[in-house]
Each structure stands twice: as C-alpha cells, then as structure tokens.
Amino acid sequence: MSTLEIKGLHVEIEGKEILKGVDLTINTNEIHAVMGPNGTGKSTLASAIMGHPKYEVTAGTVTLDGEDVLAMEVDERAQAGLFLGMQYPSEIAGVTNADFLRSAINAKREEGQEISLMKFIRELDGKMELLEMDQDMAQRYLNEGFSGGEKKRNEILQLMMLKPKFAILDEIDSGLDIDALKVVSKGINEMRGEGFGCLIITHYQRLLNYITPDKVHVMMQGRVVKSGGPELAQKLEAQGYDWIKEELGIEDETVGQEA
Numbered sequence: 001m002s003t004l005e006i007k008g009l010h011v012e013i014e015g016k017e018i019l020k021g022v023d024l025t026i027n028t029n030e031i032h033a034v035m036g037p038n039g040t041g042k043s044t045l046a047s048a049i050m051g052h053p054k055y056e057v058t059a060g061t062v063t064l065d066g067e068d069v070l071a072m073e074v075d076e077r078a079q080a081g082l083f084l085g086m087q088y089p090s091e092i093a094g095v096t097n098a099d100f101l102r103s104a105i106n107a108k109r110e111e112g113q114e115i116s117l118m119k120f121i122r123e124l125d126g127k128m129e130l131l132e133m134d135q136d137m138a139q140r141y142l143n144e145g146f147s148g149g150e151k152k153r154n155e156i157l158q159l160m161m162l163k164p165k166f167a168i169l170d171e172i173d174s175g176l177d178i179d180a181l182k183v184v185s186k187g188i189n190e191m192r193g194e195g196f197g198c199l200i201i202t203h204y205q206r207l208l209n210y211i212t213p214d215k216v217h218v219m220m221q222g223r224v225v226k227s228g229g230p231e232l233a234q235k236l237e238a239q240g241y242d243w244i245k246e247e248l249g250i251e252d253e254t255v256g257q258e259a
Ligand SMILES: Nc1ncnc2c1ncn2[C@@H]1O[C@H](COP(=O)(O)OP(=O)(O)O)[C@@H](O)[C@H]1O
Pocket: 013, 014, 018, 036, 037, 038, 039, 040, 041, 042, 043, 044, 045, 054, 254, 255, 256
C-alpha cells in the first residue's frame, strides 16, 4: 500500500495566501472526492501538489510513502507516481497523442526497458476502445482542436496508459455530457484497485453517481472543513453548501480578497 499525505499545507500565489492549512491523507485502493464552491482553493491544492511554479508552499508537507514530494522537481513527481488531470489541458502542436503517451511511458522506465511498439499499440487500442475514442485520435496532435469532452477522455486515456500510483483529477467532469461522463467514470472505475489511489476534485455531485468515493471532503476558505462518506456528497447535492457555512459560522466560503 502507498500513502499520499498532505499535512498543514499553506500555499501562496503572488504573496496572497490561498491554502491555509490543508490536511488530507489518501491511500492506494481509495478514491476520495474533494468538493466545494468555486474559489475555495481546490485547483490550487492540485497545482501545489504537482509543483506548479506559481504556487509557493510556505508551510506544511506533502509526502508519498514518506518521501518529500515538495523537494522533487515536477518530472520527479510524475516519476514517483503522481498524475494530474488538468481542468484545462494544454494543446501541444506537432506532437501526436500516441507519441506523447509513448514518451511519457518510457520516461518512467529504465533505459533498455522501454515498452515495445507492439505492446504499446495493443494497450492503446484497448484503452481507446474502452473510452469509446476514435482510433484516429491517437494520431492527432495532443489536444489540438479536441472538444472539451475529447480532452477529458484523453486525460483519462493518459491516466490509464501511465498507471500512476495517485491521480488528482481536477474538474474532470466539467463540460461533459452524460455519455462522456459515463465513459470517463468507466475509465476511473477500471483503474480502481490495489495500486491506485485517486483524488477527484469536483464542484458537482453528479460524477459521484458513477464513481462511489470512499471519502468525501469539503473545502472552504482554503482548508478541508468537513469529511465524511459518500452520503456527504448526496447531502451537498440535495442541500447545497449553506448548511456547512452555518455550521461553521462563516459567511464567505472563498479564500477571500486581500483588504
Ligand atoms: N494563478 C493565480 N493567480 C492569482 N490568483 C489565483 C490564481 N489561481 C487561483 N487564484 C485565486 O485563488 C483562489 C482559489 O482559486 P482556485 O484554487 O482556483 O479555487 P477553486 O478551484 O476551488 O475554484 C481564488 O481566489 C483565485 O482567484
């Protein structure tokens, strides 16, 4: 079993404190959901874990099986087994999807242990079929001209091909129609198991109709303010977030503006 542990994480962007002490522990074989209204720091958490240069960690720790993730370069974080599915995946002209995936897989392997072309193609075909993606998507430039739904499927394709220990999926459900949502869920559920842990960041409960999380956390004001089981997500769907604000005695759930 592997463990990703976030403790007392404080993060600033351009001198403004966005995360104010996030605590969260995920084990492999677990799927956690982080929910919360807009502007509460969810994407900041994802970016900080992956090492986006704009996000400055001012206190706290992130460890993967005890190893200091924050001391690693971004590519070392990927090597160590972290994967970030982005809210807005970037387009890379001139690099085909298949070439990108094969390089990414090989970058995680020792020299001489590269995946064979045959094995790679067989695996890619299988996963693309499961995700109901057109075969020609493999030869298109990465994310270039992909629709919103195609980009999200492609993030899941990357996830399935790279097989990270932990995936952080930021708003993977945003902009998806119901069919795409089901396909994306199928991919994530397929990954579910011993060597895999997942943090699903979402604004809405609907994705969690297809992927039952082991734990649900609510973020407000740059912290995890409440944790529970899948029933917590259902309560949020039915009642919104106001009851939590009342419970906590807060008026503004966002990270807040500087005075
Ligand atoms: N790159 C950035 N530069 C300046 N402020 C940012 C940046 N990214 C996020 N913020 C601010 O941090 C707060 C939290 O944003 P974010 O983490 O994206 O929230 P969420 O994902 O929960 O909607 C917001 O007030 C937002 O304006």
